Amino acid sequence: MIGKLNxxxxxxxxxxxGTxxxxxxxGAAVSDPIDLPDHGVTTVFVxxxxTKIELLHPLGAESPIAKFLEKNPGGGIHHVCxxxxxxxxxxxKLKADGMRVLGDGEPRTGAHGKPVLFLHPKDFHGTLVELEQV
Amino acid sequence: MIGKLNxxxxxxxxxxxGTxxxxxxxGAAVSDPIDLPDHGVTTVFVxxxxTKIELLHPLGAESPIAKFLEKNPGGGIHHVCxxxxxxxxxxxKLKADGMRVLGDGEPRTGAHGKPVLFLHPKDFHGTLVELEQV
Incomplete structure (x- = not known):
């Protein structure tokens, strides 16, 4: 089912x-920082x-990564996509296998303008997994 | 300097x-579990x-990932290479930039039979970085 590591x-x-x-x-190629207010992050694409590394920093009061940074003030690897x-x-297929999809279970538009879902880290041995339709 | 994400x-x-x-x-292609006693891990290549995902589990009393699993009993993303x-x-170049190389600073033979080094996570914003010569 899964293809490339995005x-x-x-x-x-x-x-x-970080940049x-x-x-x-x-010595990697990096983008300028891009604010994505709908996702509550500022991101830099490496x-x-x-594949790509995405550096993330919280943007705004409701950032979904603010809690992660509180727990890991030095930063850390957040998820794989x-x-x-x-x-x-x-x-x-994942739901039929008993996996939990975060949020309301409907894909939303991700940072690349494509449909994404996040899967519960407890169902993936401690790893937050994002799926992106390409 | 860095090339592909290995x-x-x-x-x-x-x-x-995990496998x-x-x-x-x-739905990914996975290997059989491979014991790597020299590295203190059992690994499965996805x-x-x-690129590859490497699932790791401690092997032996001196496993370098035992402490990580104690801290993160549910598992988690350990490093990028x-x-x-x-x-x-x-x-x-990295040492000249003030980065700390783990261990004695000399490359050792990694799980793929190639020279590897690990870099201090505090110098890479909380991410443990492995470099592998290809």
């Missing part, structure tokens, strides 16, 4: 410092030859 | 259950079209 999301306490580490220290061809078929 | 390593509390989740629930062409050049 990205690894990493929460950083300072988006400028500098990936650009200057690790483009690797085969796998691509699927048909997100509704994937969701229905 | 793998994302995920520690799971039960390697059979089943990736194989049966997520092959995605563009980036490929580099020349690990000694990469190490020297």
């Amino acid at each position: 990205h690894v999301a990493i929460v950083v306490p300072d988006i400028e410092a 500098a580490t990936y650009r200057d220290t690790l 483009t690797l030859p085969n 796998y691509e699927v061809e048909d997100i509704l078929a994937a969701r229905d | 793998h994302v390593a995920i520690v799971v509390p039960d390697i059979e259950a 089943a989740t990736y194989r049966d629930t997520l 092959t995605l079209p563009n 980036y490929e580099v062409e020349d690990i000694l050049a990469a190490r020297d």
Whole structure:
């Protein structure tokens, strides 16, 4: 069912410092910081030859990653995102297998303008999993 | 400097259950569990079209991931591994930038039989980074 690893999301306490580490220290291609108010994050895309790293920092009072940063003030790896061809078929299969979809269970438009879902980390051995239809 | 994302390593509390989740629930291609006593882990390779997920479980009393599992009994994302062409050049550049290399600073042979180094998570915003020469 799952295809490519679309990205690894990493929460950083300072988006400028995080960007500098990936650009200057690790020598990767990075985007400018992009505010995504609908998702409550500022993100920087780090483009690797085969996938992306997304650096995330909370944006606004309701940011869904604010709690993660409170718990992990130094930052940390937040989730992995796998691509699927048909997100509704994937969701229905996962639900039939007893997996919990976060929120109301309906796909929403993700940071790339495509339908996404998040799956409960307790059902995936402690890993928050995002699915993105491509 | 960094090239491809070689793998994302995920520690799971039960390697059979973790394998089943990736194989049966997520529909990915998985290897048999492989004991790597020199590295203190049992690993299962999950092959995605563009990279790998490595499921890890402690093996032996001295496992380097035992402490992680104590802290995160449900499991969690442990590290990311980036490929580099020349690990000694990469190490020297990183050290010149003030980054800390774990252990004695010399590359050791990783789980794929290639030279690897681990970088201090505090220098990478809470993310444990492995570099592998390819």
